Amino acid sequence: xxxxxxxxxxxxxxxxxxxxxxxxxxxxxxxxxxxxxxxxxxxxxxxxxxxxxxxxxxxxxxxxxxxxxxxxxxxxxxxxxxxxxxxxxxxxxxxxxxxxxxxxxxxxxxxxxxxxxxxxxxxxx
Amino acid sequence: xxxxxxxxxxxxxxxxxxxxxxxxxxxxxxxxxxxxxxxxxxxxxxxxxxxxxxxxxxxxxxxxxxxxxxxxxxxxxxxxxxxxxxxxxxxxxxxxxxxxxxxxxxxxxxxxxxxxxxxxxxxxxxxxxxxxxxxxxxxxxxxxxxxxxxxxxxxxxxxxxxxxxxxxxxxxxxxxxxxxxxxxxxxxxxxxxxxxxxxxxxxxxxxxxxxxxxxx
Numbered sequence: 003x004x005x006x007x008x009x010x011x012x013x014x015x016x017x018x019x020x021x022x023x024x025x026x027x028x029x030x031x032x033x034x035x036x037x038x039x040x041x042x043x044x045x046x047x048x049x050x051x052x053x054x055x056x057x058x059x060x061x062x063x064x065x066x067x068x069x070x071x072x073x074x075x076x077x078x079x080x081x082x083x084x085x086x087x088x089x090x091x092x093x094x095x096x097x098x099x100x101x102x103x104x105x106x107x108x109x110x111x112x113x114x115x116x117x118x119x120x121x122x123x124x125x126x127x
Numbered sequence: 128x129x130x131x132x133x134x135x136x137x138x139x140x141x142x143x144x145x146x147x148x149x150x151x152x153x154x155x156x157x158x159x160x161x162x163x164x165x166x167x168x169x170x171x172x173x174x175x176x177x178x179x180x181x182x183x184x185x186x187x188x189x190x191x192x193x194x195x196x197x198x199x200x201x202x203x204x205x206x207x208x209x210x211x212x213x214x215x216x217x218x219x220x221x222x223x224x225x226x227x228x229x230x231x232x233x234x235x236x237x238x239x240x241x242x243x244x245x246x247x248x249x250x251x252x253x254x255x256x257x258x259x260x261x262x263x264x265x266x267x268x269x270x271x272x273x274x275x276x277x278x279x280x281x282x283x284x285x286x287x288x289x290x291x292x293x294x295x296x297x298x299x300x301x302x303x304x305x306x307x308x309x310x311x312x313x314x315x316x317x318x319x320x321x322x323x324x325x326x327x328x329x330x331x332x333x334x335x336x337x338x339x340x341x342x343x
Contacts, residue, residue: 010163014188023196024155059156059195073152080153 007055015055025077026058031095047091048084057081065096132168134209135161144208147198155195162191162209166216174220182227186220278336283329291329 007015018024033043044051063073074089134140143161146154166187177183194201194215201211279288289307298304305311305318308325 008160008164010167010184010188011160013184014159014163014192017188018192021192021196024192025152056156056160059159061150061152061155063152069150077152 006052011059012055015058018059023062024058025060025062028062028092028095029054029058031098032091035094035098047081047087049081053081063092065092132165132172134165134169137207137209140208144198144201147195158195159191162212163187166191166212169213170216170220173217177220177224179227182223183220186223187216190215190219278333282332282336287325287329290325291333294326294329 015026018026019030040051044054063070078088143154143158170183301319301322304322310318310321
């Protein structure tokens with residue numbers, strides 16, 4: 003669509019992956035989940051790999067926000083992505099994050115319960 | 128490299144800034160594209176002697192990303208948006224430079240004190256090469272002396288310390304190291320292997336303690 007992104011923009015997109023505000027963070031999670039390189043990610047989204055840094059620097063639509071679908075629609079149009087691909091990507095990443103959070107909490111709860119049992123056993127009847 | 132040095136026009140910047148405030152999802156990308164290169168170019172001009180250009184790129188990138196997350200922190204009544212972005216990037220760069228300088232001071236190049244062994248003392252059997260080398264190290268700058276004393280007392284065994292001193296002195300003869308390590312009964316080839324192993328290990332430990340060891 004536009005000219006190739008500058009090296010500074012590409013670098014910023016890489017660093018933005020560490021910040022949940024940016025779409026870069028969701029793209030990175032999706033890549034990790036499916037073990038995709040940039041080509042694979044671009045293919046899934048239906049865009050050129052050169053467009054990925056610009057897409058990555060956009061604000062990440064938040065599933066709980068009232069503007070979520072409008073934001074996804076706007077990004078899809080702006081970057082000429084395949085219909086429904088970005089929405090599916092974001093839903094997958096959110097589901098995975100929710101699952102990871104749930105499992106982390108369950109694991110923490112199990113550890114606490116085990117510690118409580120150990121303490122009871124130590125104290126004896 | 129030909130980065131655009133001129134800042135974007137106030138109108139351009141203001142237009143994208145308003146889109147940021149309106150939470151347009153594509154605005155952060157447009158804003159970043161507008162400011163990253165000119166900010167980098169201007170900081171490079173102001174800080175031409177920065178030891179590592181990556182420090183400038185990191186400072187600009189991180190300050191812009193943070194701004195994009197919190198655009199409302201900018202108060203128009205306090206000055207132009209461009210000035211605000213420059214101040215942010217410059218502040219981040221100064222912090223990064225301070226950290227960089229602290230890191231550099233921590234990593235003392237020990238090889239800078241390595242002095243050649245004098246030829247005249249070789250007949251004095253009671254003065255061994257490492258002792259002579261250690262005496263020379265005592266003449267080095269106070270911060271280095273302090274570091275060496277700490278390493279000597281807390282990190283190395285006496286034998287290891289002798290080897291470190293010889294390394295600092297630039298001693299290259301395997302026989303000198305083999306003598307300190309008590310390896311002279313081994314074949315020359317085996318001595319070379321063992322000495323190399325010990326020196327490599329010590330070099331790694333020095334590195335872990337923040338000592339950059341540039342052996343000659």
